[in-house]
Amino acid sequence: MNIGEIATRSGLPAKTIRYYESIGLITPLRDTNSYRTFRQQDLHKLTFIGRARALGFSIEDCRNLLALYEDQNRSSADVKSIAHNHLAKIEQKIADLVDMQGTLTRLISACAGDNRPDCPILDSLDIQSR
Amino acid sequence: MNIGEIATRSGLPAKTIRYYESIGLITPLRDTNSYRTFRQQDLHKLTFIGRARALGFSIEDCRNLLALYEDQNRSSADVKSIAHNHLAKIEQKIADLVDMQGTLTRLISACAGDNRPDCPILDSLDIQSR
DNA sequence: ACTTGACCTTCCTGTTGGTGGAACCCTTAG
DNA sequence: CTAAGGGTTCCACCAACAGGAAGGTCAAGT
Numbered sequence: 001m002n003i004g005e006i007a008t009r010s011g012l013p014a015k016t017i018r019y020y021e022s023i024g025l026i027t028p029l030r031d032t033n034s035y036r037t038f039r040q041q042d043l044h045k046l047t048f049i050g051r052a053r054a055l056g057f058s059i060e061d062c063r064n065l066l067a068l069y070e071d072q073n074r075s076s077a078d079v080k081s082i083a084h085n086h087l088a089k090i091e092q093k094i095a096d097l098v099d100m101q102g103t104l105t106r107l108i109s110a111c112a113g114d115n116r117p118d119c120p121i122l123d124s125l126d127i128q129s130r
Numbered sequence: 131m132n133i134g135e136i137a138t139r140s141g142l143p144a145k146t147i148r149y150y151e152s153i154g155l156i157t158p159l160r161d162t163n164s165y166r167t168f169r170q171q172d173l174h175k176l177t178f179i180g181r182a183r184a185l186g187f188s189i190e191d192c193r194n195l196l197a198l199y200e201d202q203n204r205s206s207a208d209v210k211s212i213a214h215n216h217l218a219k220i221e222q223k224i225a226d227l228v229d230m231q232g233t234l235t236r237l238i239s240a241c242a243g244d245n246r247p248d249c250p251i252l253d254s255l256d257i258q259s260r
Numbered sequence: 261a262c263t264t265g266a267c268c269t270t271c272c273t274g275t276t277g278g279t280g281g282a283a284c285c286c287t288t289a290g
Numbered sequence: 291c292t293a294a295g296g297g298t299t300c301c302a303c304c305a306a307c308a309g310g311a312a313g314g315t316c317a318a319g320t
Binding site: 044048051052055056065068069071072073074075076077079080081083084086087090091093094097098100101103104105107108111112113114115116117118119121122124125126 | 174178181182185186195198199201202203204205206207209210211213214216217220221223224227228230231233234235237238241242243244245246247248249251252254255256
């Protein structure tokens, strides 16, 4: 398999796949013409990474998850731990964003949104108003 | 005011303030010794930017909000529009994160988290399982 | 006058996870 | 023979800073 085909099959852009190779996530073989040659296991890994990334895992998390994935002697506790830490970060992000959402929603609904300059949104950002 | 003092007063790191100058958000004066000299209006702007950033606005949004803030002939509709677009992005992010949260929560609770290798988290990332 | 320490300066690098483009090579069909 | 559509490397860029090196400046204490 050349990079174009594996890109289609894995759903990842060829650029991304080259990048993943450059950071050592995958190690495709090379043909005599210097083209990358991907095996089934590479497709496997790339699909795995694509799914993990879709769940928001960082590249470093993906690297660790891949290592566990390939380690038949792994403990599921290690996987769970990575996932748990990741979930905690996501929940923190959600909390932060929901805070912003609340404030913005309030400000937006208080703003007339017409051609006059008065604006509670700007007021709340201005030091004067506090 | 030197950079240290305005950093304390604005709550922003000196590094960040220098960065904001480098991208043209603020334009402090310079003393003869080449030290930056900040006026009250600079503190004002930095505080404004800090609050906008805390609401998740991008630097470019901040730039536009600052311009509107200083434009006495602004229309509040323009401010509201920026805020509205930003809110939409935040809500999209929340939705994405909540999706991840749901999937992760399900997977984590299905994972034993013991010293055995079997792991539904890895299974769900593996192509085999679909 | 000298030193010490706390400021300040610029410049360069690294972060995360890629994307875009240039310049060039390889292969195959018409 | 040439053109299209692969592939290759390398370099630059994005956001929004943070860290650190190397050096200039200032104020206080001795």
